[in-house]
Amino acid sequence: MQTLVEEALEVSLRDGQGEAVRLYVAACAERMAPLFVVLRAGVPGREADLDLYLESVRNLWFADRPLADAAERVRRLDRFPELRPNEEGITDVADTYAFFAALCLRYALLAHGSDNADDAVSCGHAALTAMGMLDQNVAGASFLAEEHRLQSLSLSGDVSGLWDASVTAGRERLRAVVGRLPR
Numbered sequence: 001m002q003t004l005v006e007e008a009l010e011v012s013l014r015d016g017q018g019e020a021v022r023l024y025v026a027a028c029a030e031r032m033a034p035l036f037v038v039l040r041a042g043v044p045g046r047e048a049d050l051d052l053y054l055e056s057v058r059n060l061w062f063a064d065r066p067l068a069d070a071a072e073r074v075r076r077l078d079r080f081p082e083l084r085p086n087e088e089g090i091t092d093v094a095d096t097y098a099f100f101a102a103l104c105l106r107y108a109l110l111a112h113g114s115d116n117a118d119d120a121v122s123c124g125h126a127a128l129t130a131m132g133m134l135d136q137n138v139a140g141a142s143f144l145a146e147e148h149r150l151q152s153l154s155l156s157g158d159v160s161g162l163w164d165a166s167v168t169a170g171r172e173r174l175r176a177v178v179g180r181l182p183r
Contacts, residue, residue, distance in 0.1 A: 004128035005121050006148060012155045018115035019063050020155060023162070025108035025123045026060035027154040030166040031147070032127055033057045034174040036082075036101035039094045052076055056105060060112055061163065070113025077106050093180045097173075100130035124151050131173070138176050146172075 005013075013021055036053055040046050056073050067073070077083065082095070082102040090096050107123035110116060128151075131143035146169060154162055 004132065004144075005124040005151065009124070009151055009155060010117070010121055013117040013120045016117075016155065018066065021115050021117060021120045022060070022063040022066065022112045023159060024151070024154045025111045025120050026057075026063055027150065027162050027166045028123050028127045029057050029060050029105050029108040030163065031150065031170045031173065032101040032104040032130065034170040035097040035130075035177060036105070038174055039098045039101075039177070049080055053102075053105060056109060060108055066115065067109065067112050070109045074106055074109045074113075077102065077109065093177060093182075096133070097130060097177050100126050100133075104130075127151075134173065134176055137180060141176060143173060143176065 013024060016024075033053070037050060040050060040053075052073065056077075059067055080102050082099045083106065090099055104123055104126040107119045107126060111119035111123055128144060128147050131147040134143045135141045150162075150165060150169060153159065153165065
C-alpha cells in the first residue's frame with residue numbers, strides 16, 4: 001500500500017529508536033484529538049469513549065516507555081462505532097473526521113505499545129489522508145502541507161514546541177471542520 005507519509009520519514013521511523021516512534025505517533029494523535037473529542041462530545045452514551053480517547057492521547061506523550069496497556073486500549077477502541085463498518089458507510093462531515101481521528105489513535109496505540117514502524121506509518125497516513133480531504137473541501141487550505149511539516153518536525157531531533165504546535169494545529173483543523181458542518 002502506498003502511503004502519504006514521506007519516504008524519508010518512513011525510513012527514519014524504521015531506523016529510529018522506540019522513543020522516536022512513540023513521539024511521532026503521540027504528536028499525530030494530539031493533532032487529530034480535537035476532531036474526535038469535540039465532534040463526539042454530548043453524544044449520549046459516549047462519555048466512556050471520550051474518557052478513553054483523552055486518557056490515551058495524554059498517555060502517548062510518555063514517549064520514554066511503551067504503554068503497558070496499549071493492546072487493551074486498542075481492543076476498547078475497536079468497539080467504537082467509528083471503527084465498526086456498517087452498510088451505510090460514512091456519509092457526513094463529523095463522522096468522517098471522527099473516523100480518521102479514531103483510526104489515527106488506534107495506530108498510535110499499536111505503535112506506542114510495540115514500537116512498530118508500520119503502525120506508526122499507518123498513524124501518520126490516517127492524519128495525512130484526513131488533512132488532504134480537508135484541503136479539498138476548504139478553499140485555500142494547507143492542512144496537508146502543515147501535517148507533513150509537523151510530522152517531519154516530530155522526527156527531527158529538535159522537538160521543542162512540538163506539543164504546542166500539535167495542539168494549535170488540532171484547534172485549527174477543528175475550526176475548519178466545524179465550519180463545514182451543516183447549520
